[in-house]
Amino acid sequence: MTTADTDRTAAAALLRAAADLIEVRADIDLPRGDISFYIRGENVPATMAAIAAALPCDWRAEISRSGTYEWFYLRSDCPSASVSRGIRVSVSADAADACTAAGAKTVTVWQPAAALAGLIGNSPVGEAAR
Numbered sequence: 001m002t003t004a005d006t007d008r009t010a011a012a013a014l015l016r017a018a019a020d021l022i023e024v025r026a027d028i029d030l031p032r033g034d035i036s037f038y039i040r041g042e043n044v045p046a047t048m049a050a051i052a053a054a055l056p057c058d059w060r061a062e063i064s065r066s067g068t069y070e071w072f073y074l075r076s077d078c079p080s081a082s083v084s085r086g087i088r089v090s091v092s093a094d095a096a097d098a099c100t101a102a103g104a105k106t107v108t109v110w111q112p113a114a115a116l117a118g119l120i121g122n123s124p125v126g127e128a129a130r
Helices: 003-024 044-054 114-120
Strands: 032-038 059-066 069-076 086-094
Parallel strands (some): 032 086
Antiparallel strands (some): 059 069, 069 086
C-alpha cells in the first residue's frame, strides 16, 4: 500500500467516524467545516460532475480570478450550512480545464486628455492597456 493509499484510507475512516458521531450524538453541536477537492488531470469536467452527483446537495458555480489565474468552483449550497455551522464542499479546477471560453469582457480604454498627458504620458489607461 502506498502513502497515498494510506492517506486516502485514513481520511475516509475519519470522515465516516465523524458522520457516525453526528448521527448518534444529538447532544453535540453540529460541527462546521469545509471539504475541498482540487481537480486536475484528465477529464476534469467529468470528475467534477461525478463528485457533485455523489453528494446530496445543490450546487452553485463561481469563477474566481487572481492575477493571471482563473478558477472554476462548484460550491455546495446546502440549506443548513452557514458560517457558524454545517459542512460546505468546494470542487475546484483551473477554469481552462473545466470550462469552454464563451466570450470576452470588453473594457473601455481611456486616452488621457491633453492637459493630463503631460503628467502621465499619452499611453491609454485601462485594464486592456496593460
